Amino acid sequence: MKSVMDRVLPFPxxxxxxxxxxxxxxxxxxxxxxxxxxxxxxxxxTTKPFWPNVPxxxxxxxxxxxxxxxxxxxxxxxxxxxxxxxxxLKSLRPGFVEFPLELDDDFAIALLASTISLTPGxxxxxxxxxxxxxxxxxxxxxxxxxxxxxxxxxxxxxxxxIFEC
Amino acid sequence: xDSLIEWAVSIFVIIGGVFALVxxxxxxxxxxxxxxxxxxxxxxxxxxxxxxxGSLIYFSWQEHALQLHEVLxxxxxxITAPVSAHMLAKAAMHRDLKRMxxxxxxxxxx
Amino acid sequence: MLSTALSIAIGLFVLAxxxxxxxxxxxxxxxxxxxxxxxxxxxxxxLIVLYGIQQSSKLYFEAAMLIALIGFVSTVAVAxxxxxxxxxx
Numbered sequence: 001m002k003s004v005m006d007r008v009l010p011f012p013x014x015x016x017x018x019x020x021x022x023x024x025x026x027x028x029x030x031x032x033x034x035x036x037x038x039x040x041x042x043x044x045x046t047t048k049p050f051w052p053n054v055p056x057x058x059x060x061x062x063x064x065x066x067x068x069x070x071x072x073x074x075x076x077x078x079x080x081x082x083x084x085x086x087x088x089l090k091s092l093r094p095g096f097v098e099f100p101l102e103l104d105d106d107f108a109i110a111l112l113a114s115t116i117s118l119t120p121g122x123x124x125x126x127x128x129x130x131x132x133x134x135x136x137x138x139x140x141x142x143x144x145x146x147x148x149x150x151x152x153x154x155x156x157x158x159x160x161x162i163f164e165c
Numbered sequence: 166x167d168s169l170i171e172w173a174v175s176i177f178v179i180i181g182g183v184f185a186l187v188x189x190x191x192x193x194x195x196x197x198x199x200x201x202x203x204x205x206x207x208x209x210x211x212x213x214x215x216x217x218x219g220s221l222i223y224f225s226w227q228e229h230a231l232q233l234h235e236v237l238x239x240x241x242x243x244i245t246a247p248v249s250a251h252m253l254a255k256a257a258m259h260r261d262l263k264r265m266x267x268x269x270x271x272x273x274x275x
Numbered sequence: 276m277l278s279t280a281l282s283i284a285i286g287l288f289v290l291a292x293x294x295x296x297x298x299x300x301x302x303x304x305x306x307x308x309x310x311x312x313x314x315x316x317x318x319x320x321x322l323i324v325l326y327g328i329q330q331s332s333k334l335y336f337e338a339a340m341l342i343a344l345i346g347f348v349s350t351v352a353v354a355x356x357x358x359x360x361x362x363x364x
Contacts, residue, residue: 021237024233024234024236024237025234025237027234074207074210074211075211077207078184078207078208078211081191081203081204081207081208082184082187082208085187085188085190085191085194085195085203085204085208086187086190089194089195089196092200094197094199094200094264113247113251114244114247114248115247116247117206117207117246117247117250117251118206118207118210118243118246118247119207120203120207120208121203123199123202123203123206123250123251123254124247124250124251124254125199125251125254125255125258126251126254126255126258137199137202137254139200139203168276171276171277172276174277174280174328175276175277175279175280175281176280178280178281178284178325178328179280179283179284179287181284181321182283182284182285182286182287182288182291182321183287185287185288185291185317185318185321186287186288186290186291186294188291188314189290189291189292189294189295189314189318190291190294192294192295192298192310192311192314193294193295193297193298198304198306198307198310201298201307201310202310204314205310205313205314205317209291209314209317209318210317212288212291212317212318212321213317213318213320213321213324216284216288216321216324216325217321217324219284219325219328220324220325220327220328223328224328224333227331232333234336235324235336237340238320238324238336238339238340238343241340241343241344241347242317242320242343245343245347246317248347248351249313249347249350249351249354252350252351252354252355252358253306253309253310253313253350253354255354255358256305256306256309256354256355256357256358257304257306259357259358260304260305260306260357262304262306
């Protein structure tokens with residue numbers, strides 16, 4: 001049973017996303033629902049060799065909580081960056097901060113790096129070859145250690161719980 | 166047109182415009198490449214987000230049905246903006262671009 | 276009311292776009308110019324969306340989507356080229 005499921009739908013969440021994207025692009029109708037469903041099965045099957053091992057989401061409610069926190073942070077932090085950009089530039093204290101990673105899955109690290117880049121004031125600039133350190137550029141940072149602690153508590157811990165890695 | 170909808174659309178598109186402008190002011194005004202990277206990657210994403218939300222409300226009202234396909238653009242930008250920022254930061258570090266003298270810490274050279 | 280707001284918003288985005296153009300022309304480095312182009316295409320998406328609202332037409336959505344797709348791929352390709360001197364290794 002499990003193997004049949006794996007053979008037809010190797011990535012269920014990818015299939016779901018493809019189907020929803022198809023319906024959003026073309027409008028909701030029975031015909032497009034069917035065509036989208038066919039594509040949602042065929043595309044993951046044909047592109048299967050290209051995909052790295054994507055971890056499963058183990059904690060869905062936590063995932064929604066995480067998305068809400070990130071969206072809220074994007075709005076709030078955008079305003080603070082806007083003020084910094086328009087204010088005097090001499091008082092800016094930019095810096096490169098090294099962030100020790102606790103996550104050990106490539107996909108989870110990519111999600112964390114994207115989150116860091118989306119929340120204003122920080123951009124993830126590089127990740128070390130052995131995937132243990134993330135290099136972050138901060139626009140205005142007083143205390144690098146506090147920044148690292150905040151990112152750990154706000155983004156890395158939820159991601160760790162979501163993917164259990 | 167309902168004045169409430171009209172107000173909502175107006176507010177969203179103007180908020181979007183303001184954020185996009187601030188992001189681009191950052192791009193024009195900030196002193197080195199690494200700080201410039203901060204303006205566009207987010208402010209502009211939120212700027213487009215505002216315009217898209219306005220469009221979403223407007224067309225949903227006009228068609229009397231929820232029109233969600235605009236959300237795809239925002240979603241796509243939210244996924245791709247960090248990737249382009251990351252690639253550009255790597256390119257800048259590779260070229261060893263000069264940075265603000267107040268900058269603490271060192272970029273890597275891999 | 277709405278048409279005034281749309282005109283103001285379009286004005287703001289055009290101003291932003293012109294600032295990007297300035298950064299594109301004056302550089303000084305190659306990554307700066309790529310970043311300026313990247314911001315320009317994102318602002319263009321918003322301009323097209325706003326124009327769509329102004330014309331009350333949903334036709335422009337596809338154009339905005341296409342610019343989003345092509346803009347991302349080109350930014351990544353150029354950034355990769357600047358870093359590695361090659362796009363597909």
